[in-house]
């Protein structure tokens with residue numbers, strides 16, 4: 177392969193995204209021209225977002241929207257409000273969305289955007305004015321067949337409705353499919369709330385089957401009891417798996433005979449989403465660090481990034497790790513776990529239920545026809561099962577890890593579409 181200059185960045189997220197891409201692309205012997213195309217975003221927009229504050233002064237925030245690739249379809253990705261948002265971060269996250277959508281087998285490329293702001297310093301009215309001005313200024317590049325944003329850090333259904341309302345008025349027609357993550361009452365989808373957890377659960381089921389282990393009574397530990405962890409725990413519990421450990425920001429909760437998951441869910445829902453004080457017969461309270469290293473067949477980190485690292489990778493006793501959170505395993509830990517023969521289902525496969533669910537919302541909005549939650553869940557499970565099997569097959573055929581296989585499968589589909597379509601526009 178001809179030599180080429182690798183792009184790099186001082187932004188750690190972008191540097192890592194580029195390195196992962198180049199490493200996989202080189203291993204796949206991807207054409208140099210395709211590498212040059214795919215290591216850059218197709219479009220990066222920066223806008224100023226002036227906001228009249230409640231006290232009459234004006235503040236100007238920086239806003240961004242990056243579209244990494246539209247080789248497989250319109251770009252798709254979240255909009256976040258956070259002080260650290262900048263062009264490099266959006267570029268890195270947009271690239272990751274390209275691979276995630278490609279791997280998920282849905283007809284999208286990757287996008288990401290946001291505003292560099294501390295949203296906690298804004299009143300609701302200031303937040304609305306900022307969101308609408310940002311929406312107006314990126315309105316030329318988003319749309320149901322162009323780029324489809326969704327909620328991300330510190331944004332939710334309310335922001336999606338403000339953006340939809342603003343951009344629809346500017347486009348001169350109502351386009352509900354231009355955004356996903358809308359409230360169920362306003363063009364959102366039944367099933368979206370538990371979609372990521374359902375996807376993680378499906379990957380647990382698949383990896384156990386692939387490894388010749390039985391699902392029933394398998395001991396499972398889940399870190400994080402929020403949207404992803406709690407829903408994953410419920411689906412697993414309802415399918416007969418034994419959840420021996422759960423945790424949240426208040427600590428770890430371990431029970432050899434199995435956590436009563438519905439009771440723990442009820443408890444958390446009545447206690448400000450926290451498990452603090454939860455008890456049942458045989459329950460042992462322990463630290464967040466210790467819960468990760470207890471005896472179990474499957475460990476599902478569903479909370480934070482970097483929790484499995486070089487300090488604890490040697491102590492993990494699980495046979496399988498299914499990553500519900502984004503980036504829970506550091507590259508150093510990855511190597512240690514690989515050497516120890518522990519199988520990892522990587523984040524952008526395991527937690528892709530959310531973006532697949534967004535695709536369902538988009539499809540329903542375009543058709544103007546809504547599905548039942550049961551239809552939504554059945555279709556999600558079918559897609560997740562097929563995606564898992566595709567990556568697993570690749571990993572076996574190429575004698576590589578599921579993580580590397582997932583990257584290669586994802587890049588391959590984008591590259592194939594680029595070859596088909598060309599890239600003049």
Ligand code: NAD
Pocket residue numbers: 372399400401402403404405423424425426464478479480481500501502503527528530
């Ligand atoms: P959430 O805020 O609903 O829940 C996070 C949970 O983690 C909470 O229970 C919190 O108490 C717990 N937690 C925080 N610090 C902890 C610690 N030190 N130890 C143990 N638990 C701790 O968030 P979420 O939506 O469930 O997202 C969790 C992860 O999944 C994130 O990495 C997110 O990026 C990723 N993810 C979420 C979705 C989605 O649809 N929600 C989709 C893809 C990826």
